[in-house]
Amino acid sequence: xxxxxxxxxxxxxxxxxxxxxxxxxxxxxxxxxxxxxxxxxxxxxxxxxxxxxxxxxxxxxxxxxxxxxxxxxxxxxxxxxxxxxxxxxxxxxxxxxxxxxxxxxxxxxxxxxxxxxxxxxxxxxxxxxxxxxxxxxxxxxxxxxxxxxxxxxxxxxxxxxxxxxxxxxxxxxxxxxxxxxxxxxxxxxxxxxxxxxxxxxxxxxxxxxxxxxxxxxxxxxxxxxxxxxxxxxxxxxxxxxxxxxxxxxxxxxxxxxxxxxxxxxxxxxxxxxxxxxxxxxxxxxxxxxxxxxxxxxxxxxxxxxxxxxxxxxxxxxxxxxxxxxxxxxxxxxxxxxxxxxxxxxxxxxxxxxxxxxxxxxxxxxxxxxxxxxxxxxxxxxxxxxxxxxxxxxxxxxxxxxxxxxxxxxxxxxxxxxxxxxxxxxxxxxxxxxxxxxxxxxxxxxxxxxxxxxxxxxxxxxxxxxxxxxxxxxxxxxxxxxxxxxxxxxxxxxxxxxxxxxxxxxx
Amino acid sequence: xxxxxxxxxxxxxxxxxxxxxxxxxxxxxxxxxxxxxxxxxxxxxxxxxxxxxxxxxxxxxxxxxxxxxxxxxxxxxxxxxxxxxxxxxxxxxxxxxxxxxxxxxxxxxxxxxxxxxxxxxxxxxxxxxxxxxxxxxxxxxxxxxxxxxxxxxxxxxxxxxxxxxxxxxxxxxxxxxxxxxxxxxxxx
Numbered sequence: 263x264x265x266x267x268x269x270x271x272x273x274x275x276x277x278x279x280x281x282x283x284x285x286x287x288x289x290x291x292x293x294x295x296x297x298x299x300x301x302x303x304x305x306x307x308x309x310x311x312x313x314x315x316x317x318x319x320x321x322x323x324x325x326x327x328x329x330x331x332x333x334x335x336x337x338x339x340x341x342x343x344x345x346x347x348x349x350x351x352x353x354x355x356x357x358x359x360x361x362x363x364x365x366x367x368x369x370x371x372x373x374x375x376x377x378x379x380x381x382x383x384x385x386x387x388x389x390x391x392x393x394x395x396x397x398x399x400x401x402x403x404x405x406x407x408x409x410x411x412x413x414x415x416x417x418x419x420x421x422x423x424x425x426x427x428x429x430x431x432x433x434x435x436x437x438x439x440x441x442x443x444x445x446x447x448x449x450x451x452x453x454x455x456x457x458x459x460x461x462x463x464x465x466x467x468x469x470x471x472x473x474x475x476x477x478x479x480x481x482x483x484x485x486x487x488x489x490x491x492x493x494x495x496x497x498x499x500x501x502x503x504x505x506x507x508x509x510x511x512x513x514x515x516x517x518x519x520x521x522x523x524x525x526x527x528x529x530x531x532x533x534x535x536x537x538x539x540x541x542x543x544x545x546x547x548x549x550x551x552x553x554x555x556x557x558x559x560x561x562x563x564x565x566x567x568x569x570x571x572x573x574x575x576x577x578x579x580x581x582x583x584x585x586x587x588x589x590x591x592x593x594x595x596x597x598x599x600x601x602x603x604x605x606x607x608x609x610x611x612x613x614x615x616x617x618x619x620x621x622x623x624x625x626x627x628x629x630x631x632x633x634x635x636x637x638x639x640x641x642x643x644x645x646x647x648x649x650x651x652x653x654x655x656x657x658x659x660x661x662x663x664x665x666x667x668x669x670x671x672x673x674x675x676x677x678x679x680x681x682x683x684x685x686x687x688x689x690x691x692x693x694x695x696x697x698x699x700x701x702x703x704x705x706x707x708x709x710x711x712x713x714x715x716x717x718x719x720x721x722x723x724x725x726x727x728x729x730x731x732x733x734x735x736x737x738x739x740x741x742x743x744x745x746x747x748x749x750x751x752x753x754x755x756x757x758x759x760x761x762x763x764x765x766x767x768x
Numbered sequence: 769x770x771x772x773x774x775x776x777x778x779x780x781x782x783x784x785x786x787x788x789x790x791x792x793x794x795x796x797x798x799x800x801x802x803x804x805x806x807x808x809x810x811x812x813x814x815x816x817x818x819x820x821x822x823x824x825x826x827x828x829x830x831x832x833x834x835x836x837x838x839x840x841x842x843x844x845x846x847x848x849x850x851x852x853x854x855x856x857x858x859x860x861x862x863x864x865x866x867x868x869x870x871x872x873x874x875x876x877x878x879x880x881x882x883x884x885x886x887x888x889x890x891x892x893x894x895x896x897x898x899x900x901x902x903x904x905x906x907x908x909x910x911x912x913x914x915x916x917x918x919x920x921x922x923x924x925x926x927x928x929x930x931x932x933x934x935x936x937x938x939x940x941x942x943x944x945x946x947x948x949x950x951x952x953x954x955x956x
Binding site: 355357358359361362363632658659661662663664689692693695696699700702703704707708710711713714715717718720721 | 814846850891908944
């Protein structure tokens with residue numbers, strides 16, 4: 263009976279082949295050779311890009327602030343190693359389009375020398391606000407892939423009085439095992455990070471949720487959390503997308519986050535386990551976020567592994583270290599295979615959001631042989647957001663975006679379950695990604711047309727005002743002219759009269 | 769007697785109702801069809817004339833009269849066509865509508881003489897400058913009406929496609945590889 267209720271808490275989802283055994287058995291490799299140059303994008307987070315405060319030619323130490331955060335939702339960027347700033351310019355971004363964004367190029371000097379930082383003896387003596395400030399200053403963002411600034415989330419947690427902090431150790435994407443290894447090897451640090459986050463949010467309870475395909479990580483975390491009865495470590499079923507925040511909240515707490523609301527509004531907030539680890543590093547060691555554990559995997563990788571790399575390392579260097587065979591590589595993916603982005607080439611840097619870099623062979627890709635829809639409704643069954651992907655895709659194909667929005671396009675999380683399950687290989691999630699972008703573009707176009715109208719009205723009003731002014735000036739000019747002529751005429755008359763008087767006198 | 773009272777009653781009734789109608793006609797007068805105003809506010813309002821009508825209001829009037837299709841406005845693209853169709857309750861096949869290519873005017877600084885002609889004709893004040901100073905276009909305010917291109921004596925103002933950056937990059941639409949008509953019925 264109980265299991266019946268538990269099951270009903272999961273909506274949709276797929277059982278994807280894991281391929282995690284490629285990397286999950288071996289320790290995190292820490293001897294990654296320091297690259298000669300690092301490319302550090304100024305925007306590795308949601309929000310405003312950071313603003314650089316260094317100049318080309320400056321010498322910087324590892325962990326030194328390179329660019330400060332701008333505005334409320336933003337995050338600073340630090341030097342991943344010591345060296346000299348070569349350039350601050352636009353370079354291709356780790357994005358499917360590989361369009362240029364602003365980056366700081368750092369030439370490393372090989373010393374990897376840390377900047378001096380003050381270490382707090384007992385961080386639990388700090389005020390919660392101070393914890394948030396330190397987390398923000400360390401450039402920590404959600405490392406599960408959402409890259410939302412963690413400090414902002416901690417602040418929101420304090421404002422909304424969170425009763426449950428969920429720590430996401432689901433790692434539901436196939437291939438990825440960096441969180442799994444991190445939990446196995448650094449469980450104590452993660453639990454410490456969780457306690458610091460709880461302190462920062464003025465909250466007590468935390469639930470660490472780990473998928474049941476990671477028994478060793480679960481065991482390690484349970485052992486580490488034993489001294490703290492308010493931190494509960496639980497196992498959750500293995501099912502993609504279990505790591506989606508709303509799915510996880512629904513499963514763990516039984517509450518559903520309403521459409522258009524943040525999870526903090528129902529008293530729950532969610533952080534990734536790597537974020538907790540980064541918080542531990544920032545507060546206990548004073549180290550900002552300058553490196554992360556990345557899963558390098560896929561059929562074309564000679565030595566698949568989890569490796570700790572400095573942020574800004576080019577993917578080509580990572581691939582060289584892991585002996586990727588370029589001739590076998592059919593697709594390069596940053597992130598997991600379900601939601602990650604396919605990259606056009608390897609000359610792109612890794613960033614805070616990079617949980618994995620995959621080099622997949624042709625046989626690992628899904629067939630692109632698209633067949634007509636057979637109305638099997640598999641996509642409806644697996645959609646974790648409870649949408650009807652087939653109808654939405656049909657509407658989008660006919661360019662009826664409004665109809666697709668009515669069907670819930672904005673609630674689509676692009677998890678890719680529908681495309682994965684479709685027996686006809688219809689690119690469903692690709693339709694939704696296109697349509698979501700198009701809806702934004704249309705909103706922008708509408709906004710622009712409203713602004714255009716305002717500009718034109720302003721211009722017309724100005725033109726009218728100028729015309730009126732000119733008319734007025736013309737009228738005044740004419741009046742003045744008439745006045746002058748009148749005075750002239752009067753003077754002439756007076757002069758004539760005076761002359762006449764003179765004459766009579768003579 | 770009955771006849772007389774009936775005549776008097778009906779005459780009075782007619783007079784009173786006529787008066788009421790007269791008053792209503794004066795005070796509740798509708799200047800023009802409100803749907804035309806609504807349509808006009810949807811249209812871009814740049815009076816560009818690409819639809820073949822001398823401005824956005826005549827185009828809106830033609831739409832209401834049914835003389836023009838919902839897809840009349842090229843700069844508006846399919847988004848506008850969809851809005852118009854929803855407002856007028858029309859059925860719409862959008863698969864034939866071509867999205868307008870986004871353009872923006874740009875001043876070539878090498879040939880600009882600072883003649884001020886372009887910013888005088890710009891309907892949205894998107895061009896800034898002063899006499900004998902090189903002018904510049906505020907790209908966000910440019911509506912690609914091409915009026916400045918027509919008046920520029922040195923041809924330094926040209927239309928360019930809007931540059932794709934990460935800010936405006938979008939996923940492209942998947943291309944259907946099978947027969948459209950076969951699955952078109954699936955929607956019905």
